[in-house]
Amino acid sequence: MIVHFVRKHYAQPGVTVTESKFLHDSHAGIDREVDIVIEGNLDGEPMLISIEVNERGRPATIAWAQEQIRKHQFLPTNRLVLVSKSGFTKSAHAAVTAEGGRVAAVTPKIFEVDGRPAVKSLFADQLHFKPIACRMLVFLHDGSQLLAAVYFEEKIYDSDGIELGSVDELTQETLGIGWLRRDLSEEAHNHPERDGLKSFTRGIAVASLGYHLRSHDTRELCLIATVELLGDFSFTQQELAFTIADMADRRYGFTEAPILGLPAIWVATTHPDTQKTTISWRTKDDKPLIERRSPVQVSRFPGLATLEPQPDLSSVPPPYSGGRQEAMNAD
Numbered sequence: 001m002i003v004h005f006v007r008k009h010y011a012q013p014g015v016t017v018t019e020s021k022f023l024h025d026s027h028a029g030i031d032r033e034v035d036i037v038i039e040g041n042l043d044g045e046p047m048l049i050s051i052e053v054n055e056r057g058r059p060a061t062i063a064w065a066q067e068q069i070r071k072h073q074f075l076p077t078n079r080l081v082l083v084s085k086s087g088f089t090k091s092a093h094a095a096v097t098a099e100g101g102r103v104a105a106v107t108p109k110i111f112e113v114d115g116r117p118a119v120k121s122l123f124a125d126q127l128h129f130k131p132i133a134c135r136m137l138v139f140l141h142d143g144s145q146l147l148a149a150v151y152f153e154e155k156i157y158d159s160d161g162i163e164l165g166s167v168d169e170l171t172q173e174t175l176g177i178g179w180l181r182r183d184l185s186e187e188a189h190n191h192p193e194r195d196g197l198k199s200f201t202r203g204i205a206v207a208s209l210g211y212h213l214r215s216h217d218t219r220e221l222c223l224i225a226t227v228e229l230l231g232d233f234s235f236t237q238q239e240l241a242f243t244i245a246d247m248a249d250r251r252y253g254f255t256e257a258p259i260l261g262l263p264a265i266w267v268a269t270t271h272p273d274t275q276k277t278t279i280s281w282r283t284k285d286d287k288p289l290i291e292r293r294s295p296v297q298v299s300r301f302p303g304l305a306t307l308e309p310q311p312d313l314s315s316v317p318p319p320y321s322g323g324r325q326e327a328m329n330a331d
Contacts, residue, residue: 165300
């Protein structure tokens with residue numbers, strides 16, 4: 001995981017880094033699994049770098065090095081990088097050197113300050129949202145407006161009366177909007193009592209998307225102007241102590257820390273020019289998916305992704321006079 005994340009973080013634009021990829025053995029006529037495959041172009045020519053990793057607590061032996069070298073003789077590997085957590089024996093180094101520049105041996109090394117491993121701490125915010133209620137400001141056909149409390153099982157329609165999905169699905173997709181989650185995260189992070197936060201509200205304008213509720217009494221379609229979500233919320237902050245290391249001139253930090261109660265590996269790299277830090281993590285029991293695809297999640301309300309960042313409308317009174325607030329009996 002660590003080698004994969006480090007190489008992925010440092011990859012140039014147009015370069016792909018894949019963990020546990022199968023490459024075709026032209027001699028045996030079979031596909032063989034490679035720990036990490038890096039693919040891109042060098043001076044307009046396709047280039048494929050394969051990485052094999054030895055995680056044992058003892059130095060990699062000549063037997064292991066030669067086994068990997070033979071394995072890649074008939075694979076489309078242009079360059080083979082052998083990474084050993086505990087280094088290489090002298091004979092293993094000799095076997096790699098005999099291959100010239102086509103094969104490299106790399107040993108990650110802990111960066112030390114005053115004889116002690118260098119450690120840099122970062123703090124990760126973890127936020128949990130659970131919507132428990134939804135209110136909508138809708139336009140009625142008589143020109144009035146209604147602030148309605150709606151049930152999650154109620155249906156949402158387009159202007160032609162075609163069912164799009166449920167209020168629950170609309171709620172989940174709304175909370176998945178990137179800029180909205182960032183707004184909630186930043187507001188929670190900067191809140192003076194963030195550790196004690198228990199709930200959230202957030203309102204957004206959706207009139208431009210043409211989503212409607214249908215009145216149970218009149219069967220009329222009512223355009224939804226705003227959606228306001230209310231729910232349970234919790235904020236926790238976890239310190240991540242990254243040990244600093246180098247891997248073939250690529251500096252990175254790594255640590256093990258749980259996320260959502262599961263043990264996980266974390267890797268952080270900082271771009272030397274922009275000083276922007278990239279962090280990746282994965283649970284330790286999460287095996288790479290080989291020849292398997294996750295089910296495609298179909299968006300019921302793709303229009304939400306087109307909304308631009310907007311102010312929170314939760315505390316803004318409805319822009320009308322003479323309106324009313326009540327529960328709307330809708331399908």
